[in-house]
Amino acid sequence: MLRLFKLSLVLGLVSTISYASKIVSVGGSITETIVALGHGNQLIGVDLSSAYPKEITSKLPNVGYWLTLPQEGILSLKPEVVIVSSKAKPKKVIDTLTEYGIKTYIINDEPSLDSAKKKIKQVGEILGESEKATYIIARIENNVSKIKEEIKGKSKPKVLFLFSRGEGTIMAAGTETKPGVMINLAGGENVINLKQYTKISSESILEMNPDVIIVSNHAGESGLDENVVASTNAGKNKQIYAMDMLLISGFTVRMDSALQDLSCMFNNNKLSYCK
Missing domain, CATH: 3.40.50.1980 (Nitrogenase molybdenum iron protein domain)
Structure with a gap:
């Protein structure tokens, strides 16, 4: 029994x-x-x-x-x-x-x-x-550990992540959004000091003057003023990147790869794992 x-x-x-x-x-x-x-x-x-x-x-x-x-x-x-x-x-x-x-x-x-x-x-x-x-x-733990070791002590670039909600509405990721947390983990400093997503204008982008701008791969239809973006540090130094929205915000099984990509963007591809 x-x-x-x-x-x-x-x-x-x-x-x-x-x-x-x-x-x-x-x-x-x-x-x-x-x-x-x-x-x-x-x-x-x-x-x-x-x-x-x-x-x-x-x-x-x-x-x-x-x-x-x-x-x-x-x-x-x-x-x-x-x-x-x-x-x-x-x-x-x-x-x-x-x-x-x-x-x-x-x-x-x-x-x-x-x-x-x-x-x-x-x-x-x-x-x-x-x-x-x-x-x-x-x-993931092994790769994230390597990333943390390589970015230790390096300066934090000011980073802005943008995506379009359609009809010319541009949104920026705040500190507690998934892209915002990823930016921090990869060694960047979010220029948006709000917690969540917020609407943003081209003029605000110019005023914030980010060192790195990342747009989701859907942001091409956002109506972003290219002349304004080109006037930022990111534009002048050719530090404008496109990234898959799910990769930067999904916290997926690829998050170590996403963090590697981001940290390479933030450090001019001068880390050991950068392509």
């Missing part, structure tokens, strides 16, 4: 972490993690922020934008499992998924290195890939 109880307990534990073959992922970094752990072929749907890797996500049905999820978008795909960012909204849509017999896992998704590692660990446990998750986390 005791052996039977132990066996039932083991089977119960296994069932709580087993993955299904029909997964919907909500959150670009979560989708990246699922693919990195070798389960891209189990995905049957993703949200709009899941743009990488394109060869997988572009072929999948879209369930809507992760901050305004329509319930029918997820339910129409009849998933067995939904793995969703803790930042996804509306909460009532996510909370009701279990009522339809859908296993729902809410994943920690804060703008920090610790949260990124926890995210990978959580998804690894759900998919039965804890060993692979541990390997990815170790790689």
Whole structure:
């Protein structure tokens, strides 16, 4: 009887972490993690922020934008499992998924290195890939440690990250946004002293005079005044870069690569790992 109880307990534990073959992922970094752990072929749907890797996500049905999820978008795909960012909204849509017999896992998704590692660990446990998750986390920790060592004592350039919300509206990332935290981790100083995203004008950019300007790869339609930008230190020294929005803001399995890219931008490619 005791052996039977132990066996039932083991089977119960296994069932709580087993993955299904029909997964919907909500959150670009979560989708990246699922693919990195070798389960891209189990995905049957993703949200709009899941743009990488394109060869997988572009072929999948879209369930809507992760901050305004329509319930029918997820339910129409009849998933067995939904793995969703803790930042996804509306909460009532996510909370009701279990009522339809859908296993729902809410994943920690804060703008920090610790949260990124926890995210990978959580998804690894759900998919039965804890060993692979541990390997990815170790790689990130090792690379981040090298980055910190190389930028130690170096001057911090003033950095501005911009992206477009369409119709000529330019937004700048504040200190507590994901790009803002990434800028700090990579050894830069954010010229925006507000915590969140804020609208910004070309005149304000000129006044702030950043040493480095990074634009998301969607900012080409923002209507940014190129003459004004060219008059900043960043423009004069050719320190204007484009970067994938998910890479700089996703805290994904590629965050060590993102931090390497950023730190190289901030140090004129003079670090040992710069291309």
